[in-house]
Structures are given as C-alpha cells and as structure tokens.
Amino acid sequence: MVTSTRDNATRMRSGLLFALASATSFSLSGPLARGLMNAGWSSASVVAVRVLLAGIVLLPLALPQLRGNWNMVRANAKLIIAYGLVAVAGTQLAYFNAVAHMTVGAALLIEYTAPVAVVGWMWARHRQRPGVATIIGAALGILGLLLVLDVLSGLSTDPVGIAWALTAMFGGAAYFVLSAHGGELPGTVLAAGGLLIGGVTLLLAGAAGIVPLHATTEPVVFAGFHTPWWVPVLVIGIVTAAIAYVTGIAATRRLGSRLASFIALTEVLAALLFAWALLGEAPRPIQLLGGTLILLGVITVRLGEPETIALGDPEAQTAADDITAAHPDSPNHQR
Template identity: 65%
Template sequence: MATLTHDTVVTSHRLRTGLLTAALSASAFGLSGPLARGLMDAGWSPASVVIVRVLLGATVLLPVALVQLHGDWNLLRRNAGLLLGYGLLAVASAQLAYFNAVAHMAVGVALLIEYTAPIAVIVWLWLRHSQKPGRATVLGAIIGIAGLILVLNLRDAAHTSWIGIAWAMGAMVGAAAYFILSAHAGDAVPGTVLATGGLLVGGIGILAAGLIGIVPLHATTNAVAFQGFTVDWWVPLLALGVVTAAIAYVTGITATRLLGSRLASFAALGEVLAAILFSWALLGQTPAPIQLLGGALILIGVVVVRLGEPADDLSAP
C-alpha cells in the first residue's frame, strides 16, 4: 500500500522513516529563531547571524559531501541551477527573511506565518504541474488562512509589526522553495551534497550582499542573555551552525525526498511547536490567546489537507 503525495509515492516504511526524520529536522530548525533572537538582542545583525550559521553548517558537512561526491565534479556542473536556486531561495532568502521577521516580532508568530508555506506548495503544484487540489485540500487551506489572520492579531495595532509581517511572508516564499527544491534529486545529487552546496551558495551570497552594502553586517562579542541565564557569544553560534543548519538541512532534505514536497511541508509544521517551546524556555515569549487559537486553526487546516490527500495509489506519479 502506498500513499500518494502527488509528487512522490510513499510506502508505509518510507512514511515512518520520513516522518521520524522530518520530526528531527523540525526540532532542529525550531531552535534557530530563539538562538538568533538572543544574538540579535546582543548586537548582531540578522545577516551576520545567517552568514555564520550557514557557512559553519557547510563546513561541518563538507567532508561528508566530498566523500559522497566521489570526485564527480561534473555532477555539480550539471546541477548548477539546482544548487544555485536552493542556496539563494531555500537558504539565503528564507533564513534572512525569517531572522529579520524575528527581529520585529515574536518567534512563534513569525514562524506560524512562514509555515503557511504548505498552501503555497499546493498552489505551485496546481499551477505548475496541473495537480488540482480536492475539496478537502481547499477547505484545509481556507481554515489555515483563517488561522493566519488570527495569528497576525491585526486588531492589536500596538503589537502588530507590518515590517515583521512582510519579512515573515518573504520567509514563507523561501520555505515553499525549500520544500519544492528539496524534493528534487536533480541528476542524483546526494542530500548532503545539496545541503552543503546550498549552504555555501547562500552564505557567500549574503556575505557578498553585505560587503557591497545591500544588507547591514555587524557583530559583537557581548555575552548573549536568554531567559534566566547568559552564555558566551560563540555558544549559540555553534549550536546554530551544527544543529540548526548542518543537521536540520540534511535531515530535512532526506525527509522531503522520502515523503515528497507536499507531505514533507505539512510534517515540518512540527517546527512551529518546537519554536514556541524553545521561545518560551529561552526568551520567555508566549503568543497571545487569539494567536494560539489561530495557530490551532493553521494546524487543523494542515490535518484537513492531509486527510484530503488520496489514501493510496499504486501508479507512478
């Protein structure tokens, strides 16, 4: 029996493995926002945090990627477009927009906006590949959008950051690109090679933008304060590079190739819960009750969309 996600067929074994891998990836990604917010409160710019995070992650993965590459440099040339797109859209744009959003609003709220990305994935698959969603999928999307409106809490003008909302919507586009591009193996590009190449391209791209003045670059060696404790500046940077970049991206790519971009984008919503828990523990941030209700509606919408997917299909997509 196989579950069809419209962009790949998922057997029961692949489903279990993919969901477990997606949960690990979501937990790792969920830690990035609170750690980045601590660094930014200590005087780091969002671009500087992203650069260190992704380049450190690439450094950690590089030895494994070189082994998987087996000296086949033509593989990189044949898939240069995939690597560039992944690095600039799925890594650089998504992370820079998300960290800028976190600088202007609560981590959980920014992430809930970003993770309306599954709706964008559905629209993309519909427009690009003529994979028309069913009624349940449309209903789930409507519920998710209603939840998003509550999460934005527009009636509370004093706490509504339109700059933060704009950055979070940009992060949503980048997240959708992440799920769509991660599902493609290109010309049999290993997951670690794709992650390493994307992190290098993204980090170098933002660094170049900073050096020519497009984005501000500044950093400090000040201690980083979290809820109830303080650590040296390098501690959150190390965690950002190893856990929230190297581990998170490799497991995320693996999960997406096992599950397909649509199902993986829904499974990755576990990052929202992880981020809210980490934000509460590290920053003392908790969403307002109306935002919690909106978050619940977003998750309900995701479940409805998932239930609307075909239960099984033995044919190739």
Template identity: 60%
Template sequence: MTTMTHDNTVVSGSRLGAGLGLAVVSAASFGLSGNLARGLLDAGWSAGAAVAVRVSIATVVLMVPALVLLGGRWHLLRKNLPIMAGFGLVAIAGCQLAYFNAVSHMQVGVALLIEYTAPVAVICWLWLRHGERPSRLTLAGAVLAALGLVLVLDLLSGADLSAVGVFWALGATAGAAVYFVLSASETTGLPPIVLAAGGMTLGALALLVAGAVGIVPMAVSTQPVTYNGTTVAWWLPLLGLGVVTAALAYVTGIAASRRLGSRLASFVALVEVLFALLFAWLLLDEVPHQVQVLGGVLILAGVVVVKLGERRTTVVSAHPAGG
C-alpha cells in the same frame, strides 16, 4: 524545476521507529534556531551576519560527507548548478534571512506559524504552474490555514502587530515554499546532503559578498548573549546555530525522509512549531496570546488537511516547468 511527486512509501516497523526519532530530532533542532538568533540580534548582531555565520558553519560540517557521497561525479554539480543556486540563495540564505529579520520584530512562535503556511503556497504554485488542481479537501485545508493566519496576526482585535515583521515572515514563507518544491525533485541525481552542502556553500558566499558591498548589513558583536536571565558567551549560540540548527537539523531531516517517505516526514515536521514555542518560553519568556494559540492550531490543522488532500489531487496538465 520538476513537479512534486506523491509519496507512497511503505515503512517497516524498525525503519518507522528510527525515522520518527530522527524526524523529532530534526524538528527540535530547527525549532531552536529562531530563539538562538533572537538572543544574538538583541546583543547587537544583524540578521545577515547571524545567517552568514550559521550557514558557513553548517557548510564546513557537511562538506566532507557531501564530497564522499558525491564520489567525484563533478558533472552532477555542473548540471544542477541552477537548482543549487536557487536552493542556496532562496530556500536557505533568503529564507533564513527573512525569518531572522522577522523574529527581530515579533515573537518567534508567531513568525514561525506564519512561515508554516508555506505548504499552502506550494499547492497554489503547483496548481498555477503545473496544472495540479487541488481537491476540495486541499482547498478546505487552505481555508483553515488562512483563518488561522488571521488569528495568529490577531487582526480581529486590532492588536498592534509589526508590519515589518509580518513582511519578513511572509518572505520566509516564500523561501520555505521554494525549499519544498526544489527538495521534491528526483531527477537531479544529487544525494540530498550534496544538494544541502552545495546550496549552503553558494548561500554563504552570496551573503558574504552582499555584506562586503553593503547590500546586507553585517553587524557583529562580542557582547554576552542573554536568554531569560542567563548570560552566555557570544560564540556559544553561534556554534549552536551552525552545528545544531543547521547541520544536524538538515542531516537528520534527510535521514528521516529516507526512512519515512516525504509525506509522513512532513507531518512529523509540524512538531517544529511546538518545539519553537517551548524554546521561546524557556529561553525568551515569550508566550503567545490565547487567540494566537488557537490560530496556530488552525494553521497546523489546515496544513495537515492540505497534505491529506494531496492524495486526491487531479493532474490536468503534465507540462514541466521551465528553469
């Protein structure tokens, strides 16, 4: 795993417009995932089954373009198998499984806001593991995000919040942090779509094996799924999860990052939270409390400040991390 690099990409006007459009599509697609999953979970699906089907469908969709971009360079897959395994098992399967379990115990928007403290976790990892000392601005952003998390959890009012849901949401935070770290590696030689397809393949296989041996519950249902009073066939949200919230979301996100650079793309990705809250209102009739909205604003502000502070990060040790 290599140290994350700082992005200084210069973006032309045409690439900026195209990149922003793709980034918004990606954010909207990702923001829909928890809401579609919630309907399936309420209809009798387990989180493991929903994730396994989502990842499997996305694997099928991405496999052909991934093979084309790989161009027969099979040695790259063998060389980067540990990274793809970590990406698939932790950043994709593990993160999605934790997030879907979280939304089965709490509101979608709250679970996503907790997950979006992941950039702060990445900063801590880089400091402890790679010696990248955060600047004062970065630390200030981390404090803002921490205060926002307290408000999102509504700890000050003594509200009854699911401890199990918070546990799973924090697990999603860890998975998202691994995603950010592994995605930042520029030494693998793997095209981004190949990394995504390879990781999804391994993640899907791991989930199916875990389900077969009984480690991960795999409950499915053919009962209709209801969203805010509207009933649809069970296969429709599954198709949406695989094609829209996984395959489309990853492909457009990768394309946006290539046009905008990782720094600007990460800022635009924060729009996912707004889309998730909008879809939660439309599909699930979920509206967060006012104090939770304030906490969400502080979390997003904290993440933005953390990102701004990366420009001032001082590298005190450049030893590469193992594994």
C-alpha cells in the same frame, strides 16, 4: 504489491519523522538568534554565520557521498545554485527587508503562507488540483498562524514591506519544491553546497551594504542563565541549519513538496515552546489555540494525500525512480 505497500508506509513514516525533526530544528533558531541579537549581533550576521557554519560542518559528510563523482555535481549545478541563492540567501534577505518596513508578526504570517504557494505550483505545474481536505487543512493552518502570531490587531499595509514578505514567501515555497528535486544527488551534498553558496551570498550582500553585518563576543543571556557567545553559535549552525536542512530535504523527497510544507507549519508552534523555555516568553492561550489549529490543518492535509508515493508528488517520485533504476530487482520496479 504487499511489499510495495509496506515500503510506501515505511517511507511515509520516515518522511514524517524527518519533517518533524526539521521543523523542530528550524524552530530553535529564533530564540537562539534573539539571544545573540540582544547581545549585539545583527540579524544578517547571525544568519550568515549560521548557514556558513552549517555548510562547513556538512562538507566532510557530503564529499565521501560523492565518491569522486563530480559529474553528479556538474549535472545538478543549477539546482545547487538555485537552492543556495533562492531557498537560503534570497529568502533570508527578503525577510530582513520585510521586517524593516513592517512588523515581524505580519512578515512571518505572509512568509508562512508558503504551503499555499506550493499547492498552487503543484496545481499549475503538475495539474495536481488540491482536494477538499487540502483546502480545509490550508484554511485551518492559516487561521492557526493568525492566532499564533497575534497579528489580528493590525497588519502593516506598507506596500514595500508586503512586496518583500511575498518574496520571502515564494522563497520558502521554492525551498520545498527544490528540495524534492535531484533525487540522485545526496541530500547532504545539496544542503552543503546550497548553504555555502547562500552564506557567501549573504556576506557579499553585507559587504555591499544591503544588510548590516556586525557581531560581538559578549555573553548571551537567556531566561535564568547566560552562556558564552560561541555556544549558541555552534547550536544555531549545527542543529538549526545543518541538521534542519538535511532532514528537510529527506522529508520532502519522501513526502513531496505539498505535504512537507504543511508539516513545516509546526515550526511556529515549536518556536513558541523554545521561546518559553529560553526567553521566558510564555505563550498566551490564543497562541496555543492557534498551534492546535495548525496541527489539525496538517493532519487534515495528510488525510487528503495519496497513500502511495507513485500517486503523490511527481518531484518526490524522482528519488524513488532513481532508487528503482539502481535496483531493478526491487518490487517497485514492476510498476
């Protein structure tokens, strides 16, 4: 029992570190993408190159983990395809269409309510009724988002834009739910396969005229310095996609969809800091207050989560069950 408790505590700590690493990595994509778009890139081109490069980078790492066991890929084919089409390509396409009809801040606000959708899914699908701490944490997180994104002065009411933003929100929620599945499938394999499928889908969407695809080789200008175009492209592909998705999957499999989705809200605060450093966009006091509320919301949700994985997210437990089945002598096997 003591060993099991220690294992759960270790798993929780590593999950928190993976979640923060993922959120921080994802947050760097905004400022880098802004620099590329200012240099003449379309947003769809940035995302397509980003996810394709990440998939290519992860492929040499993913293949050895399979050890020739392609049956594992076939068994999880639906998960990989859903991850690529919904969590990667679908979410990005929906977001781009949303910002075409409403302000960026309003679209982001709706998309980042994904944790609420995750809570609703866990309640409906797994009968996990949210506790008081989860409800309070959700309220603090949403209030913090309102302040960080500074959309209180007026939200777009365009029904088409709202519909696309809601689609992006459900795509974001699907990212956390799908990441918790496939415990026997290495996270690197899921990420590589999903990113490649998502990238190809975005290219096809561009070819079909759904999103514009164009890029330049002009130098990219940031606050106080400029750099060749390929430098931010490499960083946005390797750091903000390859590393971000792999650590995000690892975090969700350890923490569960619900807690991982709330920790991901720290991405907004980290994005503010990176925008300050790279673009000279200093955050306003009200945005810093919003970031503080987001962190308080995450802490509140964490305090309301079960202490053991066994009592936590059933989807996160999948990975633990697979490990236990593979190692029957482990302490967790006698649950």
